[in-house]
Amino acid sequence: MIPRSKVNISLLLILMSATGWLNVNSQESLSLLQAIETGLKNNYSIVIQKNYAQIAGNNNTIGNAGFLPLVNITGTQNNTFTSTHQEMFNGTVKDIDNAKNRSMNAGVQLTWTLFDGLSMFASKDMLEILEGSGRTEVRIAIENTVSAVVLTYFGVIQQQKLIAVMQDALNLSKERRDITRAKIGLGAGSEMQLLQATVDMNTDSINLIREISALKQTRADLNRLMALDPDSSFIFTDSINLNGPLPFDQLLATALQQNNDLLIARNNLNISTLELKDARSQRYPRLNFNAGYSYNQINSQTGFAEYSHNLGPSVGFSLSYPIFDGLNVNRTVNNAKLTINTHENLVKDTELSLANDLYKLYTDYLTQLEIVQIERINQDVAKKNLEVAFEKYRLGTINDIDLREIQKKYIDAQYQLLLSQFLAKKAETDLLRISGEMGKTMVN
Numbered sequence: 001m002i003p004r005s006k007v008n009i010s011l012l013l014i015l016m017s018a019t020g021w022l023n024v025n026s027q028e029s030l031s032l033l034q035a036i037e038t039g040l041k042n043n044y045s046i047v048i049q050k051n052y053a054q055i056a057g058n059n060n061t062i063g064n065a066g067f068l069p070l071v072n073i074t075g076t077q078n079n080t081f082t083s084t085h086q087e088m089f090n091g092t093v094k095d096i097d098n099a100k101n102r103s104m105n106a107g108v109q110l111t112w113t114l115f116d117g118l119s120m121f122a123s124k125d126m127l128e129i130l131e132g133s134g135r136t137e138v139r140i141a142i143e144n145t146v147s148a149v150v151l152t153y154f155g156v157i158q159q160q161k162l163i164a165v166m167q168d169a170l171n172l173s174k175e176r177r178d179i180t181r182a183k184i185g186l187g188a189g190s191e192m193q194l195l196q197a198t199v200d201m202n203t204d205s206i207n208l209i210r211e212i213s214a215l216k217q218t219r220a221d222l223n224r225l226m227a228l229d230p231d232s233s234f235i236f237t238d239s240i241n242l243n244g245p246l247p248f249d250q251l252l253a254t255a256l257q258q259n260n261d262l263l264i265a266r267n268n269l270n271i272s273t274l275e276l277k278d279a280r281s282q283r284y285p286r287l288n289f290n291a292g293y294s295y296n297q298i299n300s301q302t303g304f305a306e307y308s309h310n311l312g313p314s315v316g317f318s319l320s321y322p323i324f325d326g327l328n329v330n331r332t333v334n335n336a337k338l339t340i341n342t343h344e345n346l347v348k349d350t351e352l353s354l355a356n357d358l359y360k361l362y363t364d365y366l367t368q369l370e371i372v373q374i375e376r377i378n379q380d381v382a383k384k385n386l387e388v389a390f391e392k393y394r395l396g397t398i399n400d401i402d403l404r405e406i407q408k409k410y411i412d413a414q415y416q417l418l419l420s421q422f423l424a425k426k427a428e429t430d431l432l433r434i435s436g437e438m439g440k441t442m443v444n
Helices: 009-019 021-026 032-042 044-059 119-185 191-225 248-258 260-281 328-395 400-434 438-443
Strands: 028-030 070-087 093-115 234-236 286-300 307-320
Touching: 032 044, 032 119, 044 119, 119 191, 119 234, 119 260, 119 328, 119 400, 119 438, 191 400, 248 260, 248 328, 260 328, 328 400, 400 438
Parallel strands: 028 234
Antiparallel strands: 070 093, 093 286, 286 307
């Protein structure tokens, strides 16, 4: 076992205060599932995407697509003041200064498009697709948040483990300094050895302080994902394990059905197909039904009638048929066809890119799993080597330089193990995210 001598109490208190570990009893525990649930509830990017999705849902109505009639109420009043000179056929002459004329109009008008070349049907289908795209964007925000929370939570745990390793290294360096000091007292050591042991101990202290600072920053990143204050502190209760690899064929089949980027590409293709349908509708006649009820009143101090009014309903149809529009419809149709071809190729390119990315991630994941196994063995060997070396140092059969080198290799082995575990977890998380299986990480 690695000897654990008494730690420099003042230094340890400073480190514990810097990380908030002195207030452990007042901290809340935080599991991975709780972190994910908090992030899904509070994360602002998700809230924003949900608002956009709600707007798309609100827009998806038959009225917005043009199926329903438009009804307007109108009303006007005009007053004019004119000086008039009139000569009648019977010889009568009439002069009026500042004659007042007033007219009033009010009515209700209904306009209902009965046929527009099926454009309204294409519009409704597009609104359906846009609403679905809004839900897909929400899924993207959710999956990105879950992925970020998982990796950041895992990063905090790994950094805590690394801090424990560095604390062991600091304890070992302090004990080495104490041994050297005791040897000097017995006349067996040298002042140079003591100074070097002190320098190494201070170096380990600095490395520990830096890692604690990095841990605080990672915690702040996790709090940001959960929309909490950056200095919020928790006790992390989960140790995240690596799952066994899923079959590649199963992941690829799932990704081709559920991947969000691919779903968006297919939605864009569907929208471009509907845009072609809408463009072609401009070649067909347009039929409107019109109905209304109006009231008109005229008061005049000139003319043949001093007062008149009329009221009543009106009903009719209006038909328009485009004969020539400067070939603009043909241009729009041709552009729509090119857009369809573009999105067809984008779908194919997205599928190919998805398969390629999935293959590389899967290969990287299997590689990292193998590396983790080797790094675990390497870490055990380095730990045992350090224990043997320290016992030899106690007996005086190994010098300070060799002990320090073995100690560095032990720390490097621990770091490489933690790094390989993190890279494996990242590859696993990315695999689940792009295949649409991100929810499985919530319980692992």
